[in-house]
Amino acid sequence: xxxxxxxxxxxxxxxxxxxxxxxxxxxxxxxxxxxxxxxxxxxxxxxxxxxxxxxxxxxxxxxxxxxxxxxxxxxxxxxxxxxxxxxxxxxxxxxxxxxxxxxxxxxxxxxxxxxxxxxxxxxxxxxxxxxxxxxxxxxxxxxxxxxxxxxxxxxxxxxxxxxxxxxxxxxxxxxxxxxxxxxxxxxxxxxxxxx
Amino acid sequence: xxxxxxxxxxxxxxxxxxxxxxxxxxxxxxxxxxxxxxxxxxxxxxxxxxxxxxxxxxxxxxxxxxxxxxxxxxxxxxxxxxxxxxxxxxxxxxxxxxxxxxxxxxxxxxxxxxxxxxxxxxxxxxxxxxxxxxxxxxxxxxxxxxxxxxxxxxxxxxxxxxxxxxxxxxxxxxxxxxxxxxxxxxxxxxxxxxxxxxxx
Numbered sequence: 001x002x003x004x005x006x007x008x009x010x011x012x013x014x015x016x017x018x019x020x021x022x023x024x025x026x027x028x029x030x031x032x033x034x035x036x037x038x039x040x041x042x043x044x045x046x047x048x049x050x051x052x053x054x055x056x057x058x059x060x061x062x063x064x065x066x067x068x069x070x071x072x073x074x075x076x077x078x079x080x081x082x083x084x085x086x087x088x089x090x091x092x093x094x095x096x097x098x099x100x101x102x103x104x105x106x107x108x109x110x111x112x113x114x115x116x117x118x119x120x121x122x123x124x125x126x127x128x129x130x131x132x133x134x135x136x137x138x139x140x141x142x143x144x145x146x147x148x149x150x151x152x153x154x155x156x157x158x159x160x161x162x163x164x165x166x167x168x169x170x171x172x173x174x175x176x177x178x179x180x181x182x183x184x185x186x187x188x189x190x191x192x193x194x195x
Numbered sequence: 196x197x198x199x200x201x202x203x204x205x206x207x208x209x210x211x212x213x214x215x216x217x218x219x220x221x222x223x224x225x226x227x228x229x230x231x232x233x234x235x236x237x238x239x240x241x242x243x244x245x246x247x248x249x250x251x252x253x254x255x256x257x258x259x260x261x262x263x264x265x266x267x268x269x270x271x272x273x274x275x276x277x278x279x280x281x282x283x284x285x286x287x288x289x290x291x292x293x294x295x296x297x298x299x300x301x302x303x304x305x306x307x308x309x310x311x312x313x314x315x316x317x318x319x320x321x322x323x324x325x326x327x328x329x330x331x332x333x334x335x336x337x338x339x340x341x342x343x344x345x346x347x348x349x350x351x352x353x354x355x356x357x358x359x360x361x362x363x364x365x366x367x368x369x370x371x372x373x374x375x376x377x378x379x380x381x382x383x384x385x386x387x388x389x390x391x392x393x394x395x
Binding site: 102 | 235287
């Protein structure tokens, strides 16, 4: 009886050995990554800040003291346009545009002007072709920022963001004398990587 | 041992949250574009000239009373009128303006006139500037055998941006040798010089 049991045990041991060869180990390794929604500056700045200066030079007609009529036009004068390349990785970025009045120190009355209102434009090139325009016109009481989504991805091309200034208007009319001095204004453009 | 395992899992979860949290922030690009310009201090002539020069002529016509040969009594008065007044528009963009005014005698010829005659006439010229608050400020200069120094001053305010904001006039004409001296025949001339300079 003991022998029979040993034999049976030996056969069982052989069986176990055969079973061990058929077992496969399967590994599943997951690779993950993230692309954070981001708009970064390629030309015209670095990191997430871009900037430039629209230097208009002499603002007045030196034969009258009034704002140069060329600046009053709806087409930006030479030098009133700045281009940048901003790369955004989101599907539908948002552009917000605001500006301050072009001003010099002091205030003016009686036929003089110390502030000039104007329209700032941002022209954003879309990846699928075409552009989206944003306009902001300054006023004595500044309006809220002009803001909206692009409607497409931002084109991955040079000068995909163009900023210009036009339609300047002296606060006290076209025949007001501009105060002598240095004049300045700031246009602020925020491009956010919304989807 | 189990407690240690739980601890490790908790720490790993915290790290995961931190990393995930950092990644989730979107980065916007912000552009700041300055717009600059300059208005140079300047006074420019709108009417009565061009650029920075204005001019005109106060043509008095016949200076003497043809019945006496003496200077016309009407020219001796203190109140100018008609031809004795010239108006201009000069636009200045400074907060103030400095003024320089001078004139020469109204003369016929150089040298000394004979007794009882006159070849020089002295007079007073006024420069009247209108300010942006519509008030006026005057400057005067009176000629003499030895011309006095220029009349200078500062306009206490902005020039009005208006027609006729600069007025030049003359009055109180006086023959060098008295009201009963005979004016020498000939052409008499004089020059009034006005300089208006913009200052802040």
